[in-house]
Amino acid sequence: xxxxxxxxxxxxxxxxxxxxLFFDPFRSSSRFLGSTLSFRFPSLSSAxxxxxxxxxxxxxxxxxxxKPKPTSNLLITKEEGxxxxxxxxxxxxxxxxxxxxxxxxxxxxxxxxxxxxxxVSTGFIxxxxxxxxxxxxxxxxxxxxxxxxxxxxxxxxxxxxxxxCCRGQGGSMHMFSKEHNLIGGFAFIGxxxxxxxxxxxxxxxxxxVLKEADCEDVTVxxxxxxxxxxxxxxxxxxMAALWKLPIIFVVENNLWAIGMSHLRATSDPEIWKKGxxxxxxxxxxxxxxxxxxxxVAKEAVGRxxxxxxxxxxECETYRFRGHSLADPDELRDPAEKARYAAxxxxxxxxxxxxxxxxxSEQELKGIEKKIDEEVEEAVDFAxxxxxxxxxxxLENVFADPKGFGIGPDGRYRCEDPKFxxxxxxx
Numbered sequence: 453x454x455x456x457x458x459x460x461x462x463x464x465x466x467x468x469x470x471x472x473l474f475f476d477p478f479r480s481s482s483r484f485l486g487s488t489l490s491f492r493f494p495s496l497s498s499a500x501x502x503x504x505x506x507x508x509x510x511x512x513x514x515x516x517x518x519k520p521k522p523t524s525n526l527l528i529t530k531e532e533g534x535x536x537x538x539x540x541x542x543x544x545x546x547x548x549x550x551x552x553x554x555x556x557x558x559x560x561x562x563x564x565x566x567x568x569x570x571x572v573s574t575g576f577i578x579x580x581x582x583x584x585x586x587x588x589x590x591x592x593x594x595x596x597x598x599x600x601x602x603x604x605x606x607x608x609x610x611x612x613x614x615x616x617c618c619r620g621q622g623g624s625m626h627m628f629s630k631e632h633n634l635i636g637g638f639a640f641i642g643x644x645x646x647x648x649x650x651x652x653x654x655x656x657x658x659x660x661v662l663k664e665a666d667c668e669d670v671t672v673x674x675x676x677x678x679x680x681x682x683x684x685x686x687x688x689x690x691m692a693a694l695w696k697l698p699i700i701f702v703v704e705n706n707l708w709a710i711g712m713s714h715l716r717a718t719s720d721p722e723i724w725k726k727g728x729x730x731x732x733x734x735x736x737x738x739x740x741x742x743x744x745x746x747x748v749a750k751e752a753v754g755r756x757x758x759x760x761x762x763x764x765x766e767c768e769t770y771r772f773r774g775h776s777l778a779d780p781d782e783l784r785d786p787a788e789k790a791r792y793a794a795x796x797x798x799x800x801x802x803x804x805x806x807x808x809x810x811x812s813e814q815e816l817k818g819i820e821k822k823i824d825e826e827v828e829e830a831v832d833f834a835x836x837x838x839x840x841x842x843x844x845x846l847e848n849v850f851a852d853p854k855g856f857g858i859g860p861d862g863r864y865r866c867e868d869p870k871f872x873x874x875x876x877x878x
Contacts, residue, residue: 526808526810527743527746527747528743528746528810529810530810530811533801533804533805533810533811534805534810534811534815534819535578536574536575536578536742536746536801537798537801537802537805537811537816537819538819538822538823539570539573539574539578539597539598540570540571540574540742540797540798540801541798541819541820541823542597542603542823542826542827543566543570543573543574543593543594543597543598544567544570544798545820545823545824545827546593546594546597546603546606546607546827546830547565547566547567547593547594548567549607549827549828549830549831550563550565550593550607550610550777551563551565551773551777553607553610553611553831554777555777558610558611558834558835559610559611559612559624560612560623561623561624561625562590562624562625562776562777562778563610563624563776563777564590564591564624564625564775564776564777565591565593565771565773565776565777566591566593566594566771567771567772567773568706568740568769568770568771568772568773568792568793568796568797569591569594569704569706569739569769569770569771570594570742570797570798571739571740571741571742571745571767571769571797571801572674572702572704572739572745572767572769573594573595573598573674574598574742574745575742575743575744575745575746575748575749575767576672576674576700576702576745576746576749577595577598577599577672578598578746579746579749579750579753580599580670580672580753581669582600582632582633583633583669584633584669584670584671584672585633585634585635585648585651585652585655585669585670585671585672586598586599586633586634586635586671586672586674587635587636587638587644587645587647587648587651587671587672587673587674588627588634588636588637588638588644588674589637589638589641589644589674589675589676589679590624590625590637590638590639591676591704591771592624592625592626592627592636592637593606593610593624593627595627595634595674596617596627596629596632596634596637599629599632599633599634600632601617601627601629601632601634602830603826603827603829603830604829604830604833604834605617605629606627606830607827607830607831607833607834608620608830608833608834608837609622609623609624609627610623610624610834611834611835611837612839612840613834613837613838613839613840614837614838614839614840614844615833615834615837615838616834616837617629619840619844620839620840620844621840621844621847621848622637625637625638625639626638626639635647635648635651641675641676641678641679641682642675642679642682642683642684642685643684644673644674644675645673645675645679645684645685645688645701646684646687646688648671648672648673648688648699649671649673649688649691649692649697649699651671651699652670652671652692652697652698652699652762653695653697654669655667655668655669655670655671655697655698656695656696656697656698659759668698668757669698670698670699670700670753670756670757671697671698671699671700671756672699672700672702673699673700673701673702674702674704675701675702675703675704676703676704676705676706676709677703677704677705677706677707677708677709677714677718677723678709678710678712678714678717679703680703680718680723680726681717681718685701685726686726686730688701689701689726689727689730689732689762689764690730692730692732692761692762693730693731693732693761693762696759696760696761696762697761697762698756698757698759698761698762699756699762700749700752700753700756700762700763700765701727701762701763701764701765702765702767703723703724703764703765703766703767704739704767704769705723705739705766705767705768705769706769706770706771707768707770708771708775708783708784710775710779711775711779711783722736722766723764723766724736724764724765724766726764727763727764732761732762732763732764733752733755733763733764734763734764734766735748735752735763735764735765735766736766736768737765737766737767737768738767738768739767739768739769739797740768740769740770740792740795740796740797740800741797741800742797742800742801743801743804745767748765749765751763752765770789770792770795772789772792772793802816
């Protein structure tokens with residue numbers, strides 16, 4: 453990313469005669485949040501501290517237009533493009549299969565799908581190493597896949613089977629894999645942000661206290677626009693900036709918090725502006741374009757690795773399905789849904805690859821066929837896997853990993869058949 457872009461990324465103190473650092477969607481013809489063209493601030497009194505009439509181009513536009521011309525005009529290599537395409541196809545096909553399995557009664561509880569948001573997961577996570585940490589929300593299947601958790605383990609977890617990444621005890625909203633440094637899956641909004649902040653603190657502690665000089669581990673915390681009005685969000689932005697933690701806060705702003713429009717729930721819908729308020733860069737990027745997301749992610753990851761602290765990135769995206777598979781999705785305007793469907797991030801990447809001769813139609817069809825087979829195999833594997841035994845019921849519930857303590861005979865109480873039947877004397 454160019455030095456010009458980096459300057460726009462960094463928050464600077466404003467004086468009374470300074471011009472604003474970032475793009476102002478309310479005084480520009482550019483679009484932001486889909487329907488903001490009809491959303492205007494009321495007339496401001498003379499007490500307004502400073503004018504916002506001078507607009508600076510958006511960060512995503514700087515990435516696209518202002519960076520020095522490389523020897524090649526291409527944003528990615530062929531190998532990178534095929535990796536991105538395969539990962540996005542895997543996320544889409546997997547989620548479509550989840551919908552089928554849910555309606556066939558193979559999954560239980562709430563299932564929240566990621567369709568439409570693949571550019572955000574792929575754009576960030578495919579830049580990370582295995583040692584880097586990802587913290588997700590209840591919409592976590594695709595984050596797990598992007599981080600490298602095998603599709604069969606994710607599908608088995610959704611089926612509630614012992615071969616799942618949490619042995620069937622996590623389900624749709626609680627994906628976890630120590631091996632891949634995916635530490636949730638959290639059902640309550642905002643719940644994962646403090647965990648992510650702690651993971652980032654661990655990386656800094658290893659480097660500065662334990663003197664592990666080669667530790668450049670980065671944490672990426674994903675969450676939605678509805679979370680950004682919660683206390684944990686503000687508290688953790690403050691701590692991360694204060695301690696210069698290697699963390700990236702990624703807002704997947706799909707414009708709707710269940711059935712509440714973001715514009716009706718937030719006094720200022722530009723979430724990225726909350727970053728500079730705490731002394732960290734705030735960036736808005738088109739979350740339907742994986743290449744733009746990837747360019748911003750490179751800068752944010754690089755800042756974290758260099759010890760320059762956290763970044764807040766707001767990715768404007770859109771979910772193509774309802775909030776969950778139990779949501780009839782009747783509140784959103786059909787015209788709005790159609791407008792974003794026309795900007796499908798997978799179709800956009802495919803067009804870029806073909807137009808720039810980075811891949812042939814045959815190569816892309818080969819990837820699609822491979823993913824179809826992988827997801828079909830994951831379903832067969834999950835379907836044939838065993839359900840957890842009753843003795844597993846209380847494992848990982850209490851501090852004792854085997855369950856509810858030790859009985860008078862010195863054996864784990866959960867191993868007593870009468871205990872799991874509810875008839876044992878405790």
